[in-house]
Amino acid sequence: ETGVTQTPRHLVMGMTNKKSLKCEQHLGHNAMYWYKQSAKKPLELMFVYNFKEQTENNSVPSRFSPECPNSSHLFLHLHTLQPEDSALYLCASSQSRNSYEQYFGPGTRLTVT
Amino acid sequence: SQQGEEDPQALSIQEGENATMNCSYKTSINNLQWYRQNSGRGLVHLILIRSNEREKHSGRLRVTLDTSKKSSSLLITASRAADTASYFCATDASPKAAGNKLTFGGGTRVLVKP
Numbered sequence: 335e336t337g338v339t340q341t342p343r344h345l346v347m348g349m350t351n352k353k354s355l356k357c358e359q360h361l362g363h364n365a366m367y368w369y370k371q372s373a374k375k376p377l378e379l380m381f382v383y384n385f386k387e388q389t390e391n392n393s394v395p396s397r398f399s400p401e402c403p404n405s406s407h408l409f410l411h412l413h414t415l416q417p418e419d420s421a422l423y424l425c426a427s428s429q430s431r432n433s434y435e436q437y438f439g440p441g442t443r444l445t446v447t
Numbered sequence: 448s449q450q451g452e453e454d455p456q457a458l459s460i461q462e463g464e465n466a467t468m469n470c471s472y473k474t475s476i477n478n479l480q481w482y483r484q485n486s487g488r489g490l491v492h493l494i495l496i497r498s499n500e501r502e503k504h505s506g507r508l509r510v511t512l513d514t515s516k517k518s519s520s521l522l523i524t525a526s527r528a529a530d531t532a533s534y535f536c537a538t539d540a541s542p543k544a545a546g547n548k549l550t551f552g553g554g555t556r557v558l559v560k561p
Contacts, residue, residue, distance in 0.1 A: 336491065365547060424490070430547075436547070
């Protein structure tokens with residue numbers, strides 16, 4: 335276990351549904367991240383939060399809405415997704431903003447039907 | 448194209464052999480990191496090498512960094528079946544105040560046969 339948990343581990347949703355992914359880290363880190371991992375594509379950074387403030391939005395469509403209520407929790411709210419959004423969504427945290435390794439959760443396997 | 452690219456894309460070796468994979472990148476970096484991912488799972492950090500370091504060891508892992516060639520290599524010695532996984536390099540080229548943004552390569556899939 336890396337100290338980063340994600341729920342749910344698997345999610346199937348229709349294109350009109352609204353769902354949320356949850357990430358929690360128990361490491362006392364200050365920065366949290368959302369990544370998308372699709373088949374045959376490199377891992378893509380989506381959002382970065384540092385001390386609860388969003389510091390990076392990597393041109394992510396607005397149908398993905400992140401929320402970071404505190405340094406330990408990170409959510410990704412999903413609505414009106416497309417089938418091409420099906421992927422493994424990974425959450426990570428790190429000790430501070432610069433030059434530290436990131437600790438990843440196990441991911442949520444999302445399927446959009 | 449992506450910052451980090453691994454070579455080879457796939458590698459199959461016998462248990463006990465060494466596995467070497469390479470990573471090339473395009474811009475100046477603060478550090479380069481290697482991660483392992485077992486099928487469909489999260490990534491596990493293996494080793495971080497800073498831009499002013501040339502070589503680093505951790506157990507059976509040896510990482511080199513050549514900033515003049517913008518390349519790094521990961522060597523796994525005396526491989527085990529449990530080393531079967533995908534290995535990714537990730538570069539951190541963020542400006543100092545901008546946050547820890549990692550750019551990942553496409554990965555090398557390693558199969559260690561018993």
